[in-house]
Amino acid sequence: MDVTTGAVLPEECIATIISFTSPRDACRASLVSPIFRSAAGSDLVWERLLPQDYQQIISESVSPGPSSSASLNILSKKDLYFHLCDTPILIGNGNRSFAIDKLSGKKCYMLGARELSIINIGRRITSFWEWISSAEMPVLAQSRFSEVARLGLGHWLRIRVKLSIRYENERNATNAHLLPDTPEGYDGRLPSMREDMWMEIEIGEFFTDQVDSVVEMCLMDTACDPCKSGLVVHGIELRPK
Incomplete structure (x- = not known):
């Protein structure tokens, strides 16, 4: 391609080439020239950058308004991509959400608290959980789930979930502290503030493989004392490293 003489590839060829890059590269390419801007914004490019099964996923959307299945289907592929990056949609029974990682285009899922195994325990060791409407939560920490x-x-404290997934069989455990203040001599992970105002703790990682199996995630207390209260669980999120 010679941009000095005006001899350029057809726009469709440019779009095809850009579609084999990444979302970040596509956005950068749109700054080169008007023809690149048109090519980089085309459905041909963003159709390839979206997850292969995106149509099946958005057909399961139970979110209202702009995130409903009907509303999502009328967006251009580029607009759909960035909508799914910025606005997670509820899918299935409304207890799971789906979003796209903006830089990589990979899928992100969150399992709401109702999808987790959170059990009330009685007798000698007690643990009593209650379910509250997200509308009762403080304004700055609204949950995407009901x-x-x-x-x-x-x-x-014991929260578990099992999920069918392709993964590399590797067990690991990580110490985590639920309070943001670092205790003296503590060796482990601390919570950090998310953009949606929830506190988040990384509890582990796994690597994708070609083996169909079940990955189990568990958050548990290492000691049953002292007594705890006030912990609010939003969900567990799985996203690309």
């Missing part, structure tokens, strides 16, 4: 789980009083 309900969240709140620990009313507990000596024992």
